[in-house]
Amino acid sequence: TMAITMSNNQQSSSSNYWTSLNQEIDAHLKQAIPLRPPLSVYEPMHHLTFSAPRTPAPALCIAACELVGGHRDQALPAASALRLMHAAAFTHEQLPALKDRPRPGRPPNYTHKFEPNIELLTGDGLVPFGMELLASSDDPAQEMLDRILRVIVEITRAMGSQGFVEGQYKESQYGGIDGEEAVQVAWIGEVCKKKEGELHACAGACGAILGGGSDEEVEKLRRYGLYVGTIRGIDIISGGVESKDEKLLLLEEVNKLRNLAVEELRGFDQGKVEKISSIIDNECCNV
Amino acid sequence: TMAITMSNNQQSSSSNYWTSLNQEIDAHLKQAIPLRPPLSVYEPMHHLTFSAPRTPAPALCIAACELVGGHRDQALPAASALRLMHAAAFTHEQLPALKDRPRPGRPPNYTHKFEPNIELLTGDGLVPFGMELLASSDDPAQEMLDRILRVIVEITRAMGSQGFVEGQYKESQYGGIDGEEAVQVAWIGEVCKKKEGELHACAGACGAILGGGSDEEVEKLRRYGLYVGTIRGIDIISGGVESKDEKLLLLEEVNKLRNLAVEELRGFDQGKVEKISSIIDNECCNV
Known part of the structure; x- marks a missing residue:
C-alpha cells in the first residue's frame, strides 16, 4: 500500500472524523427517504440509495465547509443531494444499455433487486429528489438563498453532460482498447477526472461556498476535490487492471x-487541514 | 371534434398566441443548446430535445406568468427547463426497459437516432441542464432569488417520484387490463393526472410564482394546469383506444x-383570461 507515515493515533482520529460525517449523512438521508407508502416508490429509492457504493464526495463537501469556518449543518443538504445524484448515476450504469458494454477495470459486483424499468425510473426520481432536498433546505431567514442557488448550479454542471455524464459517455465508448499501456492509462485518467474528479471538485467547491469561504478558497477546494476524486476513480478501476506496467503507471499518476x-x-488553518487531508488515505486510496 | 364555438378571428388570434410563445421557447432553447463541439454530447441533446413531442406545459407557464401581470421573460428559463425535463422523461420512456412493456393507447411513433446508451445518458444530462438553466437565470440584482428557488422545488416535485415518475411507474405496471371499461378509464385518468396533469399543474404554478402572483392565484393556476394537463394526457392516449364505450367515457371525463x-x-382579469383559456382547444384537445 501507499499509506504515508501516520501515527496510530492520527490515523484513528481522522478515520473517526470521516466515519462520523458519513453517519450524519446516512441519518439525514434515512429521515429524508422514509420507508412509507407507497412502498413501490419508497422502497426502491431507499434500497438504491443505500446499496450504491458510498462515494466520499458528500463527506468531503462537509469537511470543506468546516475548513472554511462553516457549520456542518450548512453543508448537510448538499452532501445528501450529492449522495443521491451519485446513487442515481450508479443505478443507471447498472442498466443493460451501459452495463453490457466493455468497461475498463472490474465491473462492480452488483446484485439487481428490481427490474430494469424500476431501476431506470428510480434513478430518474432520485435526481429531482436530491435537488428538492437542497432547494428546500433554506432557513426561514433566507440568508443562504444565494449560496444555495450557486450550489445548485455547481451540482447540475458537475453531474451533467459536461461532467459525470460525459465521463460515463467516454466510458461507454471504451472498446477494450488494446494500445500501449500509456495510452490506456491516459484514457483511464480522463474518465476518472470527468466522473469521480468533477464530482469531488464540485463537493469541495460547494462545501466552501456554503461555509462562506472566499472565492479563492472555493477554487482551492475545487481543485483539491478534483485531485482527490481522480485518485478515488483510479483506485476503483485499478483493482481490475491486470498488467503490472499499467498498475505502476497508475501508481505514478496517483502520487x-x-x-x-x-x-x-x-494557506488554510494548519490546525484544521489535517482532517480534510486525511481523506486520501481514509476514504479514497487503496492503490 | 369537441371544439367550443369560437369565431374565426378569436381562434386565429389565440392560436397565434400559443405559436408565438412556443417560438420564443424554441429560440431560447436553440441558443442554450448550440450545435458545438463536442458534437457527441451536443448533437444528441439537441436532437432529443427537439424531436420529443412538444408539450404545451412550457407555454402554459409563460401564459400564467402574463395572466398575473408578470413579464414573459421572467418565465422563459422555467419554461425551457420544463421542456428539457419533459424531453428527458420522454427519451427514457423510449428505452427498452419501458417501451417494451404493454401501454394503454397507441405507442408514440418514435424513430431512434441513437443507441440506447446515448439516449439513457442524454436523458440523464438534460435534467441537470434544465435545472442549471433555471438556477443560473437570476438577474444581477438577485430580486428573483426566492421565486426561482420556489420554482426549482415545484419542478423537482412535479417531475420526481411522486409526480411524473410515479405516473410512468403506474404506466409501466399496466398489464393490458381486461376489466370493465369504467375501470380502464379510471386507470387512464390516474396515469394522466400524475404525468401530464402534474406537469401542467407545476407549469401553471411556476408561471404565477415567477410573475409575482398571490398565493391564491398560484393555487388557482396550479389547479387549472392540473385539469388542462390531464385533458392533454387523455387526448394523447385516446387516439389509440378502440372501444367506442371507452371513448365515450373519456369524452365525458374531458368535458x-x-x-x-x-x-x-x-376572478382573474377577464380581458386576459381569453388567451390562457384557449389552450384547451389550441394545444391540448383533439378528442
Whole structure:
C-alpha cells in the first residue's frame, strides 16, 4: 500500500472524523427517504440509495465547509443531494444499455433487486429528489438563498453532460482498447477526472461556498476535490487492471495527484487541514 | 371534434398566441443548446430535445406568468427547463426497459437516432441542464432569488417520484387490463393526472410564482394546469383506444375537466383570461 507515515493515533482520529460525517449523512438521508407508502416508490429509492457504493464526495463537501469556518449543518443538504445524484448515476450504469458494454477495470459486483424499468425510473426520481432536498433546505431567514442557488448550479454542471455524464459517455465508448499501456492509462485518467474528479471538485467547491469561504478558497477546494476524486476513480478501476506496467503507471499518476492535492491546502488553518487531508488515505486510496 | 364555438378571428388570434410563445421557447432553447463541439454530447441533446413531442406545459407557464401581470421573460428559463425535463422523461420512456412493456393507447411513433446508451445518458444530462438553466437565470440584482428557488422545488416535485415518475411507474405496471371499461378509464385518468396533469399543474404554478402572483392565484393556476394537463394526457392516449364505450367515457371525463378548468379562471382579469383559456382547444384537445 501507499499509506504515508501516520501515527496510530492520527490515523484513528481522522478515520473517526470521516466515519462520523458519513453517519450524519446516512441519518439525514434515512429521515429524508422514509420507508412509507407507497412502498413501490419508497422502497426502491431507499434500497438504491443505500446499496450504491458510498462515494466520499458528500463527506468531503462537509469537511470543506468546516475548513472554511462553516457549520456542518450548512453543508448537510448538499452532501445528501450529492449522495443521491451519485446513487442515481450508479443505478443507471447498472442498466443493460451501459452495463453490457466493455468497461475498463472490474465491473462492480452488483446484485439487481428490481427490474430494469424500476431501476431506470428510480434513478430518474432520485435526481429531482436530491435537488428538492437542497432547494428546500433554506432557513426561514433566507440568508443562504444565494449560496444555495450557486450550489445548485455547481451540482447540475458537475453531474451533467459536461461532467459525470460525459465521463460515463467516454466510458461507454471504451472498446477494450488494446494500445500501449500509456495510452490506456491516459484514457483511464480522463474518465476518472470527468466522473469521480468533477464530482469531488464540485463537493469541495460547494462545501466552501456554503461555509462562506472566499472565492479563492472555493477554487482551492475545487481543485483539491478534483485531485482527490481522480485518485478515488483510479483506485476503483485499478483493482481490475491486470498488467503490472499499467498498475505502476497508475501508481505514478496517483502520487502526482496526491502532491498536487496537498499543495492546494497551503494557506488554510494548519490546525484544521489535517482532517480534510486525511481523506486520501481514509476514504479514497487503496492503490 | 369537441371544439367550443369560437369565431374565426378569436381562434386565429389565440392560436397565434400559443405559436408565438412556443417560438420564443424554441429560440431560447436553440441558443442554450448550440450545435458545438463536442458534437457527441451536443448533437444528441439537441436532437432529443427537439424531436420529443412538444408539450404545451412550457407555454402554459409563460401564459400564467402574463395572466398575473408578470413579464414573459421572467418565465422563459422555467419554461425551457420544463421542456428539457419533459424531453428527458420522454427519451427514457423510449428505452427498452419501458417501451417494451404493454401501454394503454397507441405507442408514440418514435424513430431512434441513437443507441440506447446515448439516449439513457442524454436523458440523464438534460435534467441537470434544465435545472442549471433555471438556477443560473437570476438577474444581477438577485430580486428573483426566492421565486426561482420556489420554482426549482415545484419542478423537482412535479417531475420526481411522486409526480411524473410515479405516473410512468403506474404506466409501466399496466398489464393490458381486461376489466370493465369504467375501470380502464379510471386507470387512464390516474396515469394522466400524475404525468401530464402534474406537469401542467407545476407549469401553471411556476408561471404565477415567477410573475409575482398571490398565493391564491398560484393555487388557482396550479389547479387549472392540473385539469388542462390531464385533458392533454387523455387526448394523447385516446387516439389509440378502440372501444367506442371507452371513448365515450373519456369524452365525458374531458368535458368534466374542461368545466373545472374554466371555473378556476374566475376572478382573474377577464380581458386576459381569453388567451390562457384557449389552450384547451389550441394545444391540448383533439378528442
